[in-house]
Amino acid sequence: MPDIVLSSAVRDNLLSLKQTADLQSITQTRLATGLKVNTALDNPNSYFTAQSLNDRASDLSNLLDNMGQAVQTIRAADKGITSITKLVESAKAIANQALQTSSEYERKLFTSQYNDLLEQIEDMARDSSYKGKNLLAGAGNELEVIFNEDSTSNLTVNPVDFTDTSLDDGLNLDDLDAGGTGTSSFNLFSGTTSISLSGLQASSNLTDLADWATGNIVSITDSSGTTNLTVGTDITTVQDYVDALNDLNGVHATFDEATDSITITSGLDNPLYISKDNTGGGAATDGGDTGGTTTTMTVSPLSSTATLVSSGGFQAGDTITITDGNGFEPASLEIDEETTVSDLVTFINNVKGLDATFSGGSISLIGEVSFDISSSNSDFNRTTLGSTTGIVSLTAAPSEFKSDTDIDRTLQAINAALDELRNAARSMGTALSTVEIRTDFTQNLINTLEVGAGHLTIADMNEEGANMLALQTRQQLSSTALSLANQADQSVLSLFG
Template identity: 80%
Template sequence: MPDIVLSSAVRDNLLSLKKTAAFQETTQNRLATGLKVNSALDNPNSYFTAQSLNDRAGDLSNLLDNMGQAVQTLRAADDGITSITKLVESAKAIANQALQTSSEYERRQFAVQYNAILEQIEDMAKDSGYKGKNLLAGAGNELEVIFNEDSTSNLTVNPVDFTDTTLDTGLNLDDLATGASGTSSFNMYGGSAQLTLTGLQASSNLTDLAAFADNNHVMVTDGSTTTTLTVGVDIVTVQDYVDALDDLSGVHASFDETTDSITLVTGLNSNITVTKDANGGGSTSDGGITAGATTLTATALSSTATLITSGGFKAGDTITITDGNGFEPASLEIDEETTVDDLVKLINNVKGLDATFSGGSISLIGEVSFDITSDNADFNRMRLASTSGTVALGATASEFKTDTDIERVLQAINASLDELRNSARSLGTALSTVEIRTDFTQNIINTLEVGAGDLTIADMNEEGANMLALQTRQQLSSTALSLANQAEQSVLSLFG
């Protein structure tokens, strides 16, 4: 069969339609993808240039993620420093409060609170990490932030260590010694007896009695120590005799002119014996006019016994409790009805001091040092040779005991606040730098992507107009092809 021959007009119209279809396909592809350069075949120069720009933008985007995480790490550390600073300021407030009181017990309690604050500081520093990186936890937590693709632009943030407040390179705040308790005790004994001096008054001479003569010796002994009083030398009158006996440690003496007798009350924890010899005349006696010896038997007081039944106490005495700083938390004025139990209750009302009474002894436990004293010189004298009546309880002092101790701690706190502020400034500078570089990188990425888009992204308005023009061209070509065919058909009409 011979080839079909198309006229020139038909062929030209067919070619025009094919070109229009090809242009439509290209335009449709651009409209569908939004790109005018989809491959290197479309435009090698634009394609590879855009790809290079997009590749760099992608690399920077990866770095941007790391920068964002670095910002959070820095913010976590900054939050930690801010909170630690508040805790250190609380510790400073505690030290200042301790400075405003002289009570050793209260200062010890402030020392305990201070140590608790330091423990919270360490815990907070340990909790200030982000994704395993903690800029407040010392060596091994260095933060390196990379800003460009080849790592030539970077920032290294060195950590500090606040997880141990005692470090000299950190806060340099040591835990305070809070001291240790101490113990003590004192006995509560009593005994009494009378020396009869019939017919005498306080102003009478002892030698007015037949039993007494000058140079007689009155001996008072507790079994280990003997005090000798010589009649006519040490004691002349009855009042001299009373005063001399009253001056003995732990012994109270008084004269009753109604009964003509000297009453002796002892607080010693051993028996006292009184005798008089007949040296130079008179006769041996019990210290009075009665033959034999006078014995004051020491007996443990009960909790309900009145204090004045012991030679260490008299009505009107004041018992005072002071701590190691000289602070006076309590005192008690004794009257005729004040009992041992009242004294124990007084002691127990003092913070940091506990007392128990048993078997004639008051046992003490003190969290700080305490002294119990009395304006009565016979208080707490256990032997005739006693040199001190103070009940002393020694405890190990806390490091907040003295003003000097507290001021030393305040100096350390002020230095630690300076360290915190310096660290906060350093972290703030690093944070600001990373945030600025983050913004810069975001802008660079945007610039790169816009530049790549300028090379490859299609103009939708232009492509839409192109598609409309191509559709018009296609319609016109189809019409022209139809007209060309009609011209050929008119020839066939000649063959009617």
């Protein structure tokens, strides 16, 4: 107040106390915040320089988070490539296993296993995404990683497409054709008849019979045509006659000297007619010594319990062989007197990839690959005298593992796919290494920026603590000095005592 006058000493001590209090306030703020520059008023140059450094560190910290997510995206793709490589190596192992067997059926099974692996590869590629980004799923999944705050430093990781193994610019592994199935059938018929040659032996001449003469023609007829045998030219003795009958397709003949008759067993599926004419003399007969008639042999389908040797297409000791389209022989069966139709069906059913059912004298076949059923007996499955072959053939569309050439071609494609996977792994590995290196660099740079900003603004706590003690001492001394100055002014009161 203007009416109150303080001495110079008091005023000086009051001013000193005020300045000390201001300095204490500043020091207390520095001790509380840890900063020697809290506002632009404290030190404009340091404040704004530190703020710029901290702003850049903050921007880089945001980029650092994105880099970390990019690392995980690349790692997900890299893990996917590693697993896909193992699956492709498994596919290669399957192809090599197929190469070790000649069985067409087993190779067909390997084809299915191979296709299953390709499907797993595609599923693996589709599952290798991270936060919606999949570097194994092709176009649209490019990954851009930004390394600095103005986006002038960046890396683009281009994706590959393994979600479709057949793509030419991917693995280029096509699904293999597993082939198809085929059907076939063959009939089992039987018929038996006999021709009497009274008084003859195997070595006897046929012309020893009263009705037989040189030049006579014996005719054997079925639905396919007629076979003629000329007496004296094609057949002379009884044994010649038997041999000629045995040479006919689907017919088996034997001569019994005890009964002086030829027994003929047929496996044909149609009747057989035998007769002899009287060309050159004699008289027409049934092919034996009975005149004026024809021997007719009817046939009927075998039952499941009938023995195979009851048909002219089988004899004891025959070997039935099954071979596939590669010539591989999965099974064979030796026929004996007791082997039945049911035994034959069971034998066929025991062959993997081949199924048989029997009904009405016919065996129906379904095969997953091609098969041939043949016999050491040329009469097997000769249904007519004019049959050109007795082999039962079942044709099925082959798989793409049928031949060694097919498998070798697939192995070449697999090796190329493995090279593609290794290239992709190297590319992903390089990108991953680059991003990780830049991540470490950015972390260190952020630390450098924050330390630099701290050098400009962070207070030295030891120094500020010492300042506070000094100011407290100074405050006490100023208070004492003020008290002394007041005492000097009060000394005048003693004059009024």
